[in-house]
Amino acid sequence: LLGFYKGILPPVLAETPKRAVKFFTFEQYKKLLGYASLPPGLAFAVAGLGSGLTEAVVVNPFEVVKVTLQTNQNAFTEQPSSFVQAQQIIKTGGLGFQGLNKGLTATLGRHGVFNMVYFGFYFNVKNILPVNKDPNLEFLRKFGIGLVSGTIASIINIPFDVAKSRIQGPQPVPGEIKYRTCFKTMATVYKEEGFLALYKGLLPKIMRLGPGGAVMLLVYEYVYAWLQDTV
Structure with missing residues (x-):
C-alpha cells in the first residue's frame, strides 16, 4: 500500500511555495503589464505565462526528486529518503540539466502553458459572464469557470507533462539517454x-486539476478580496 505514496515528500514540501509563487507572481506580472497598454484579456494570459515560467524554475528540482523516487522499484521501506535521493542526484548529475534541473525546458512548457490558459481563460470568461447577485449561485459560477479552466489547461499542456516524465524518469536503455530535450522527446x-x-495520463490529470484548479482560484479570489477589505 505504501508504494502508492512513493515520492510524497517532495510535492508536499513544494506545494505551498509553488502555489504562493503561482498567484503572487501572477499579480506582479499583471501589474507590470499594466504599463504596457495591453488589452486586459491578453494581459491575463501573458501574466499567467510569466507566473508559470517562474513557478517551473522553483518546482523543477522537487519534480526530479519525486519522479526518481516514484520510478524506484524497491519497496517503500527500502528506498532512500527524499533528502538522500536529492544528494545522490546532485552527486551524479550536479545541479544542471543532467542533475537536479533535468527536464527544466519541459517543466517550463508544462507550467507556462498551463498557467497561460488557466488564468487567461478564467478571468476573461468571468468578466464576460454576468455576475449573479445570489452568493451561492455566484460561487457556483466561479467554480464552474475554474473547473473548465483547469480542464482545458490540462488538455493543452499534457504533451509537455509527458515529455517531462520521459526526460526525468528512467531511460529505456540503462546508461543511454534517449529523451533529452522537450520538443525532441515529443517528436520521438x-x-x-x-x-x-x-x-497518456490525461484522465487522472483532469480529475486532479479540473476541480483542484477551481478550488485554487476560488480560495485565491475570496482570500484576496478579504485581504483588500481588512488590510
Whole structure:
C-alpha cells in the first residue's frame, strides 16, 4: 500500500511555495503589464505565462526528486529518503540539466502553458459572464469557470507533462539517454507511439486539476478580496 505514496515528500514540501509563487507572481506580472497598454484579456494570459515560467524554475528540482523516487522499484521501506535521493542526484548529475534541473525546458512548457490558459481563460470568461447577485449561485459560477479552466489547461499542456516524465524518469536503455530535450522527446513519442501517446495520463490529470484548479482560484479570489477589505 505504501508504494502508492512513493515520492510524497517532495510535492508536499513544494506545494505551498509553488502555489504562493503561482498567484503572487501572477499579480506582479499583471501589474507590470499594466504599463504596457495591453488589452486586459491578453494581459491575463501573458501574466499567467510569466507566473508559470517562474513557478517551473522553483518546482523543477522537487519534480526530479519525486519522479526518481516514484520510478524506484524497491519497496517503500527500502528506498532512500527524499533528502538522500536529492544528494545522490546532485552527486551524479550536479545541479544542471543532467542533475537536479533535468527536464527544466519541459517543466517550463508544462507550467507556462498551463498557467497561460488557466488564468487567461478564467478571468476573461468571468468578466464576460454576468455576475449573479445570489452568493451561492455566484460561487457556483466561479467554480464552474475554474473547473473548465483547469480542464482545458490540462488538455493543452499534457504533451509537455509527458515529455517531462520521459526526460526525468528512467531511460529505456540503462546508461543511454534517449529523451533529452522537450520538443525532441515529443517528436520521438509521436513517431514511435503515435499522437495519442502524447496524451497518456490525461484522465487522472483532469480529475486532479479540473476541480483542484477551481478550488485554487476560488480560495485565491475570496482570500484576496478579504485581504483588500481588512488590510
